[in-house]
Amino acid sequence: MTRSSRPEQPKQDKPPSTNPLRSLALPVYVPALVFAIGTGAISPVLVLAALSIGFSEAGSSAAVGVFGLVGVFAAPPLGRLITRIGDRRALISAGIVTMIAILVSISALVIGEDNQPFAKSAFVVSLVLISIGANIWQLGRQAYVAESVGTSWRARGLSMLGGMTRLGQLVGPAFSTLLIGIWFIGSVFWLSFATTLIATVMVVMFLVPPTPPTSAHVLAADSATPPENLIRSSHAATKPAPGKIAKDSQLGGTGGTPEKTVPSPFATAIMGIGINAIAILRANRNVIVPLWGAFLGVDETVITATFTVSALVDSIMFLASGGLMDKHGRLAALIPTLTVMPAGIIIMLAWQTVPGFVVGACVLGLGNGFGAGVVMTTGADLSPNQNKADFLGLWQAIANIGTAAGPFIASGMTHAIGVSASLWTTAGIGLAGAAWVTALIRPAYRRLGMDLRGRPLQ
Template sequence: MTADAARPFSWRSVILPAYLPTLLFSVGEGAMIPVIPVVATERGASLALAGLIAAMLMVGQLLGDLPAGWLVARIGERTAMIGASAVASAGTLLALLVPTERALGVGVFLLGLATAVFGLARHAFLTSHVPARVRARALSTLAGVFRAGWAVGPFTAAAIIAWTGSAAAVFWVLVISCAAVVVVLLVLPDPETAFGGADRPQPNPAHGVRHAIVTYREVLARIGTGVGILTALRASRTVILPLWAVSIGMRPDAAALVIGIAATIDFALFYVSGHVMDRHGRLWSAIPGLVGLSIGHLVLAFTHDLPTAVAWFTGVAILLGVANGLSSGVVLTVGADLAPKEHPAPFLGAYRTLADAGQAAAPLAIAAVTSALSIMAASAAMGVVGLAGAAMLWRWIPRYVPRRPRHPEPDEGERDEGWTPASDT
């Protein structure tokens, strides 16, 4: 039974069970992530080792996506989130109480695993229980909640460091946030039961992650690759901008202000993105986002040595913020559109692995090209790759994610059965 058949959809019915735990978890993660390199260097790690320890978060998330699909399908979203919070707390306490570089690396890796499970559980829940007519707005809001937590977290970390004088003390924020997540999930009614999840078919090994990869291999290769390029451009933006500011000799406080303004614009557009996708289709978010990110990278590549480089940097940073904001939630929404309705978690695990692979590969590619050629060449290369990704999504999204009626009748089934493997002939 789907959510549509069980009860009418209400935004109030998903705010607490879907968004509040996400906000709490992301605030803790947003506070911890910026201080990981600082804590690593305080413990004697070199800059290279500190960077490797920080990268363990993405390694854990990337390796955790596929197992997360199996786990969420087997034990349910609520239990998976509680388990993920426990693992994140355990990893953080290990990193906090054992003051070595190795313990810190293991703890950050465990946090990455927990992040994969937590994110997939929310994605699967909204995929299963939110009607198709508001799916993009619901998932864009989920993306906005994550971004809000990551924005609040660093300010919380700064306040704690100013108060205690210890960067490691910030780790307690994540421990407390995870404890709050568990309390919220235990106190609130199980959202899966409230939305008719008790009637969902039991997990079948034949519908596991391996089956999803084999059955949906073509759509994963086509749309998954395009989505991976989008996440790569997003990750590139967060790496390129600080490096570019240093390269052109911009004052750190001025660069931070510009990047902060761009991030604020990015966050402000998350609901606009969802509304556009629900009303006009997924391409109207994916293509402007990718093209805008690509143009921004290309413009940077040709303005580095100009006398007005700082002005160009400011304009491009804002352009990248707008482009990223306009594509907010599109990765989650397209994944939900493509996922099988009865057992979405295994497919979403494979889909999110491709998205996270792009996100993980971008910083490595930028570092390699910058080392071999220049930062301008790295920015130009990412811009060209982004345009290729836009062409892929322009070609394949209309095939696998067909447009829905703009105003469905109230008594129509709101869940679209979507694409099935049999249609890909």
């Protein structure tokens, strides 16, 4: 077909001039925030709930530890499940499973004193199911945003998703504190049930199922002008020839995305090591800040308040993180995260006073905020064009290795040498990670056929 004979494009086929993330507010971002408020509310009371059921202190820690272990081992099969049944069905199913699990937790709290063996078993099973539901929600939404938003908006889209989760985890504990003060521990679980129900209903009402390939999609892919009302599309109606570039038919798409049929083991290994340096920093932050505060003799209320302020600084940074990655490349988030967080630790070590502790902890939170969405964004960059959830499940498991290993590293260094050794080791891992990604991220992304902004190489 010649240019002159090509049908005239309707007005609605022009690229959207407004922020494409607005169309994802009701189907993705608001449900993510509501769901995170519920999970954030129960997180600080899980140990207290386990103790009230009859677990010992060590048993309570072990029971709650199951919650984290499930995320490491269950993510890959959950990713395959999402690919098989689709994002929308997976999210709805996860919401239902989570609500059932919360009801089991409430039942365990009610019958704990009368039948402790049954209550303990039921509580552990409920934690496993809640963790599975939370992981499906994370993977499903991540895959949906990665496939729905054009390359030029990818980091901002995923950083916004990460920001909603962080805000929920900040607001949730405040609600749980209020509810425990007024009623009892079980009321926090009822709040989580209500937020999960609301989030699931929003998915049912607003989340658009995948759109099958049509002639409109073919035309959009051919002309690189995505329809304005297209919230989700297939990557292309026909498979591009090997080595060709598949043009975006997504919200906010510009240019194209390299056609990746299989993940790159080299790029995945390079980025996996760098991301795990961030994961260790993040996990150890929750350990070393209270440990160092106690070592310095800081009052517990000051430690708690400092943690809250640090989390607040962390939470608001997602607004800047995505823009930095989209405009200046992934290193614009990776390097500040891997250097500013260690800088906060070094401030605490060098300035061993209460002001030094507070400033260092806040700098630590600032550094973590620079990396809002960076794990999800790099995972989306690494993932193949088809069956993204399969790879994202594996990627989540890889990223969780550092989360699981970090506290053990801090504990081992503290036991062997002292508290300061755990801080120095954590800071050193972060700086080593910064050097690693600085040296190797470019060849890793070249292997993927893209630049550091996730766009195809020219």
